[in-house]
Amino acid sequence: MPIRHRLFAAALALLALHAEARDYRYSDAHLHFVDFFQESEGMTSLLEAMAAGRIDHVMISGIPVAKKWHEDEPKRPRYYAGDDAGAYWYSATDVLVADAVKRLPVEQRRRFHPFLSGFNPADKNADAHIRRMLELDPGLWQGIGEVFTRHDDLTALIYGDTPRANNEAMARVYHLAAEYDLPVMVHSNITSKRERNPLYLAEIEEPLRNHPHVRFIWAHAGTSLEIHRHQEKLDFLLPTLQRMLGEYPNLYVDLSWSVLQPYLLDAEGQPDPSWLKLIERHPTRFVIGSDVVGRFDGLGGNLAAFDPLLDALPEKIARRVARENFLALLPAGRRRELGL
Numbered sequence: 001m002p003i004r005h006r007l008f009a010a011a012l013a014l015l016a017l018h019a020e021a022r023d024y025r026y027s028d029a030h031l032h033f034v035d036f037f038q039e040s041e042g043m044t045s046l047l048e049a050m051a052a053g054r055i056d057h058v059m060i061s062g063i064p065v066a067k068k069w070h071e072d073e074p075k076r077p078r079y080y081a082g083d084d085a086g087a088y089w090y091s092a093t094d095v096l097v098a099d100a101v102k103r104l105p106v107e108q109r110r111r112f113h114p115f116l117s118g119f120n121p122a123d124k125n126a127d128a129h130i131r132r133m134l135e136l137d138p139g140l141w142q143g144i145g146e147v148f149t150r151h152d153d154l155t156a157l158i159y160g161d162t163p164r165a166n167n168e169a170m171a172r173v174y175h176l177a178a179e180y181d182l183p184v185m186v187h188s189n190i191t192s193k194r195e196r197n198p199l200y201l202a203e204i205e206e207p208l209r210n211h212p213h214v215r216f217i218w219a220h221a222g223t224s225l226e227i228h229r230h231q232e233k234l235d236f237l238l239p240t241l242q243r244m245l246g247e248y249p250n251l252y253v254d255l256s257w258s259v260l261q262p263y264l265l266d267a268e269g270q271p272d273p274s275w276l277k278l279i280e281r282h283p284t285r286f287v288i289g290s291d292v293v294g295r296f297d298g299l300g301g302n303l304a305a306f307d308p309l310l311d312a313l314p315e316k317i318a319r320r321v322a323r324e325n326f327l328a329l330l331p332a333g334r335r336r337e338l339g340l
């Protein structure tokens with residue numbers, strides 16, 4: 001073959017390869033700007049990680065609790081589970097997020113979707129506090145969460161009562177969310193570390209039923225790495241989601257952190273056909289997220305890790321899950337600004 005024919009053939013092959021690669025762009029539906037000590041690498045690092053990871057939009061939230069460095073602890077802890085010290089509800093987390101977002105240039109700011117999280121979900125004054133915050137910065141907040149309720153060992157480390165997603169304080173918060181058209185992301189474990197049954201399912205299911213006008217994003221589909229450490233895979237998770245997605249049109253499922261493995265992908269990294277079928281049946285109800293806390297080097301990798309799942313879905317559905325579904329959850333005014 002003459003050389004220019006060979007070059008032409010190579011170019012064609014390259015083109016074919018390119019047509020096959022889907023080159024996803026992402027929305028990160030679950031990102032914490034700070035860690036459990038309310039520290040952050042900062043906005044410059046986050047912007048760089050977003051550019052490198054092809055991430056167009058992010059949900060940006062604080063962390064609603066601060067872990068204490070207790071007098072009795074010999075070393076400064078590195079994570080909330082690092083020692084026996086408690087954690088306390090920390091409203092200033094939202095001040096840090098608001099400040100970081102407000103400093104952004106206008107063209108970057110439209111890519112950031114701040115969620116308010118710094119309140120005590122066991123306090124019936126929580127809704128009054130949130131209302132004050134919403135009025136302080138009109139139009140800034142685009143969602144509520146991640147609200148921590150049942151959350152492994154953290155539940156017991158937080159000072160005060162155990163918050164439940166179905167307590168009276170949260171019912172008041174849901175009414176406020178409906179009034180302001182804000183989605184609510186709730187971390188509510190489906191069970192405890194050791195119980196092999198959906199021990200706490202009613203706590204998330206009751207508000208889904210009672211507040212049909214609120215868009216609920218169920219963080220990690222009720223799972224956690226700590227639950228997996230004790231019992232690997234919950235066999236009731238898939239049938240529970242199959243039923244709930246049919247029953248509650250206001251339920252959206254966040255696939256971040258502990259859902260990719262062992263549920264969506266098996267040990268060899270192959271997508272599970274039953275989960276693929278679930279997503280295809282409810283193509284608008286799943287979002288992906290990085291769940292990074294204050295450090296952003298893992299951001300792009302955490303989202304690209306979903307590619308084997310996305311590649312196994314029809315392209316249109318894959319792009320929805322990768323990017324569009326999260327944007328569709330935002331308040332109507334925000335969606336209009338984005339031209340959606």
Ligand SMILES: [Zn+2]
Nearest residue numbers: 146187219220
């Ligand atoms: Zn969580």
Ligand SMILES: [Zn+2]
Nearest residue numbers: 030032146291
């Ligand atoms: Zn989180």
